[in-house]
Amino acid sequence: xxxxxxxxxxxxxxxxxxxxxxxxxxxxxxxxxxxxxxxxxxxxxxxxxxxxxxxxxxxxxxxxxxxxxxxxxxxxxxxxxxxxxxxxxxxxxxxxxxxxxxxxxxxxxxxxxxxxxxxxxxxxxxxxxxxxxxxxxxxxxxxxxxxxxxxxxxxxxxxxxxxxxxxxxxxxxxxxxxxxxxxxxxxxxxxxxxxxxxxxxxxxxxxxxxxxxxxxxxxxxxxxxxxxxxxxxxxxxxxxxxxxxxxxxxxxxxxxxxxxxxxxxxxxxxxxxxxxxxxxxxxxxxxxxxxxxxxxxxxxxxxxxxxxxxxxxxxxxxxxxxxxxxxxxxxxxxxxxxxxxxxxxxxxxxxxxxxxxxxxxxxxxxxxxxxxxxxxxxxxxxxxxxxxxxxxxxxxxxxxxxxxxxxxxxxxxxxxxxxxxxxxxxxxxxxxxxxxxxxxxxxxxxxxxxxxxxxxxxxxxxxxxxxxxxxxxxxxxxxxxxxxxxxxxxxxxxxxxxxxxxxxxx
Amino acid sequence: xxxxxxxxxxxxxxxxxxxxxxxxxxxxxxxxxxxxxxxxxxxxxxxxxxxxxxxxxxxxxxxxxxxxxxxxxxxxxxxxxxxxxxxxxxxxxxxxxxxxxxxxxxxxxxxxxxxxxxxxxxxxxxxxxxxxxxxxxxxxxxxxxxxxxxxxxxxxxxxxxxxxxxxxxxxxxxxxxxxxxxxxxxxxxxxxxxxxxxxxxxxxxxxxxxxxxxxxxxxxxxxxxxxxxxxxxxxxxxxxxxxxxxxxxxxxxxxxxxxxxxxxxxxxxxxxxxxxxxxxxxxxxxxxxxxxxxxxxxxxxxxxxxxxxxxxxxxxxxxxxxx
Numbered sequence: 001x002x003x004x005x006x007x008x009x010x011x012x013x014x015x016x017x018x019x020x021x022x023x024x025x026x027x028x029x030x031x032x033x034x035x036x037x038x039x040x041x042x043x044x045x046x047x048x049x050x051x052x053x054x055x056x057x058x059x060x061x062x063x064x065x066x067x068x069x070x071x072x073x074x075x076x077x078x079x080x081x082x083x084x085x086x087x088x089x090x091x092x093x094x095x096x097x098x099x100x101x102x103x104x105x106x107x108x109x110x111x112x113x114x115x116x117x118x119x120x121x122x123x124x125x126x127x128x129x130x131x132x133x134x135x136x137x138x139x140x141x142x143x144x145x146x147x148x149x150x151x152x153x154x155x156x157x158x159x160x161x162x163x164x165x166x167x168x169x170x171x172x173x174x175x176x177x178x179x180x181x182x183x184x185x186x187x188x189x190x191x192x193x194x195x196x197x198x199x200x201x202x203x204x205x206x207x208x209x210x211x212x213x214x215x216x217x218x219x220x221x222x223x224x225x226x227x228x229x230x231x232x233x234x235x236x237x238x239x240x241x242x243x244x245x246x247x248x249x250x251x252x253x254x255x256x257x258x259x260x261x262x263x264x265x266x267x268x269x270x271x272x273x274x275x276x277x278x279x280x281x282x283x284x285x286x287x288x289x290x291x292x293x294x295x296x297x298x299x300x301x302x303x304x305x306x307x308x309x310x311x312x313x314x315x316x317x318x319x320x321x322x323x324x325x326x327x328x329x330x331x332x333x334x335x336x337x338x339x340x341x342x343x344x345x346x347x348x349x350x351x352x353x354x355x356x357x358x359x360x361x362x363x364x365x366x367x368x369x370x371x372x373x374x375x376x377x378x379x380x381x382x383x384x385x386x387x388x389x390x391x392x393x394x395x396x397x398x399x400x401x402x403x404x405x406x407x408x409x410x411x412x413x414x415x416x417x418x419x420x421x422x423x424x425x426x427x428x429x430x431x432x433x434x435x436x437x438x439x440x441x442x443x444x445x446x447x448x449x450x451x452x453x454x455x456x457x458x459x460x461x462x463x464x465x466x467x468x469x470x471x472x473x474x475x476x477x478x479x480x481x482x483x484x485x486x487x488x489x490x491x492x493x494x495x496x497x498x499x500x501x502x503x504x505x506x
Numbered sequence: 507x508x509x510x511x512x513x514x515x516x517x518x519x520x521x522x523x524x525x526x527x528x529x530x531x532x533x534x535x536x537x538x539x540x541x542x543x544x545x546x547x548x549x550x551x552x553x554x555x556x557x558x559x560x561x562x563x564x565x566x567x568x569x570x571x572x573x574x575x576x577x578x579x580x581x582x583x584x585x586x587x588x589x590x591x592x593x594x595x596x597x598x599x600x601x602x603x604x605x606x607x608x609x610x611x612x613x614x615x616x617x618x619x620x621x622x623x624x625x626x627x628x629x630x631x632x633x634x635x636x637x638x639x640x641x642x643x644x645x646x647x648x649x650x651x652x653x654x655x656x657x658x659x660x661x662x663x664x665x666x667x668x669x670x671x672x673x674x675x676x677x678x679x680x681x682x683x684x685x686x687x688x689x690x691x692x693x694x695x696x697x698x699x700x701x702x703x704x705x706x707x708x709x710x711x712x713x714x715x716x717x718x719x720x721x722x723x724x725x726x727x728x729x730x731x732x733x734x735x736x737x738x739x740x741x742x743x744x745x746x747x748x749x750x751x752x753x754x755x756x757x758x759x760x761x762x763x764x765x766x767x768x769x770x771x772x773x774x775x776x777x778x779x780x781x782x783x784x785x786x787x788x789x790x791x792x793x794x795x796x797x798x799x800x801x802x803x804x805x806x807x808x809x810x811x812x813x814x815x816x817x818x819x820x821x822x823x824x825x826x827x828x829x
Contacts, residue, residue, distance in 0.1 A: 268510065269509070282509055
């Protein structure tokens with residue numbers, strides 16, 4: 001940067017130091033000499049021009065807008081039934097260059113294509129097990145493998161119509177897949193709300209960039225849902241199935257239903273008669289073709305799955321088996337994002353596609369492997385241990401920050417049920433500048449792009465950048481006190497000459 | 507539309523109307539309490555309010571054996587956790603129902619009700635001094651009015667709008683009838699008697715809490731006769747808080763909802779209209795105002811049931827497989 005100190009409020013970024021960090025994580029915003037990276041330079045100049053006071057009032061404005069609109073999520077704790085919090089939004093956008101995105105997009109499409117082939121195979125011939133690519137035990141002991149749905153032919157052979165794949169960057173800036181979310185990934189509404197808010201509050205930030213659009217996501221989703229309608233696109237009656245207003249993602253469910261112009265239904269709004277699903281309306285019953293369900297497999301059908309579920313629809317699995325209704329994502333998809341299966345995804349990609357994986361995994365230790373387990377238990381202080389079928393940051397041990405007692409507790413759990421856990425070395429997530437309480441500070445971030453599988457596989461250029469708001473923390477889940485940023489994917493590399501980001505990053 | 511959505515819209519506006527009425531009752535009662543030259547005791551002034559909103563029993567449980575004081579009554583009616591009918595509880599339910607139909611109401615409506623809720627919650631948690639109560643009640647009345655304005659100006663005129671109207675006017679008819687019933691009990695045995703100064707203030711308070719004082723004045727120049735007040739509050743078709751007006755609005759909303767009037771709700775409403783058409787201010791006093799209002803409230807409850815059967819649980823009936 002040529003003019004550090006142009007505005008006295010933010011003289012430079014050098015007040016930050018890496019001291020106290022155990023690692024040297026990649027910094028998205030600036031280089032080792034605290035100069036902004038090339039593609040962040042125009043933004044940095046805007047920030048300096050705006051100055052402290054303007055940024056403070058913009059941040060306040062953003063908070064008020066989210067508050068008034070009721071853009072909230074619900075946090076669960078032992079004490080309370082659930083507390084509604086305003087979505088924490090950081091005004092400084094995260095920027096991804098066109099070249100970086102090209103690679104991300106190709107990698108995500110490849111991964112989703114392979115995982116769908118894998119799911120089809122698992123629920124039909126199971127070649128993948130017979131050929132020894134993945135151990136049978138791993139599948140059959142997986143909580144989310146559904147024997148109930150063996151040999152069901154799903155429309156278009158699509159299982160994961162919507163995926164959210166979490167990416168992080170290692171200390172070299174290389175994008176890695178942290179986990180696949182193939183059940184009911186959430187957050188996409190916040191991706192869009194973040195963009196709307198950023199554009200409204202800080203339009204000047206956009207002036208020197210060509211940012212790709214993300215707001216057509218609901219339209220892409222609607223097309224993908226219509227694509228799998230058993231009665232054809234034209235007469236497709238689509239509903240979004242929500243667990244109800246107390247669900248942490250309820251805001252998102254209403255958002256998507258509204259944007260697509262379809263009914264938002266709860267389990268009690270639907271009924272099954274003769275293997276056909278109906279909506280209960282003020283004028284009687286109306287047939288349903290596609291259910292975009294935001295209810296977990298377990299709760300989907302009390303007849304077939306959990307009997308005590310009041311969120312589901314009795315008989316829906318049979319209607320689905322009979323081909324009278326499409327369930328999105330397909331039941332049983334969860335086995336493919338099981339954290340123990342995750343380690344095999346690179347092999348799965350090679351097996352089905354005959355290609356090398358474009359995006360790499362984080363190294364993963366299987367607790368069912370005695371050598372791995374022994375090593376992990378010896379090094380718990382630098383490991384992340386995860387329960388394989390949990391998400392949202394629940395059931396997780398962050399070794400470095402955990403108390404010895406908590407570590408011991410996890411060690412015991414791992415020994416008791418090794419199939420239920422995996423471990424990964426702590427990857428120091430990349431960091432980004434955030435505007436927090438009047439200061440520019442660096443925090444760790446990740447990225448969740450959304451992939452839609454309809455007629456084609458499409459990736460919306462952007463995603464949800466999640467921020468670990470606590471200094472030094474690596475936990476970005478909103479349920480665990482994470483925040484978020486607007487995420488910009490830049491258009492057309494020839495128009496915006498940011499070659500630097502591409503060459504150094506991937 | 508979805509039965510559950512219809513149900514939630516209906517209750518959203520019923521609860522919101524209840525919030526508005528509760529705020530009005532407290533507000534007006536507070537104003538008249540300020541000048542206390544009358545012999546009426548604090549308890550006698552506030553107890554009827556608890557009766558109107560059906561909170562007598564809950565109050566007795568909360569404050570066993572104690573007198574009804576203004577402070578306790580206000581606190582109880584606004585926020586007490588033991589009072590399921592408090593303004594706070596009603597507003598929470600209104601907002602929860604709005605949240606459940608968020609994809610069916612306009613953004614402006616949702617933001618209106620959400621902001622009112624956030625504001626009220628904050629006020630209630632910061633403790634209710636008398637100044638805060640004044641400000642809160644003022645704000646609630648203003649915001650509810652704003653919500654209705656936004657609704658009329660931003661909501662599509664389809665089935666959902668009809669359920670919104672039904673909820674509002676069913677609750678309004680119900681609350682107005684209760685208000686009149688309780689006040690009448692308190693005020694006068696002799697219908698034609700010209701009131702004392704005390705009566706003047708009491709009847710004026712009733713009309714003001716229905717925003718009908720000035721309109722009444724223009725229509726009945728003489729003074730406040732119970733028979734005229736009853737005529738006005740029950741049967742005046744042009745007064746937007748009268749029973750007659752509310753019932754006509756319910757009928758209009760119902761007509762827009764359904765092309766076939768032979769529904770259970772339609773029949774029930776016909777009964778209510780006939781009941782109103784049969785009487786005037788004078789005849790109601792011969793019949794017995796209390797008896798009349800009791801019948802009316804029972805009919806409203808029956809109408810509420812009928813909506814349940816016809817729309818909120820339509821799938822249980824014979825109407826099946828429309829498409």
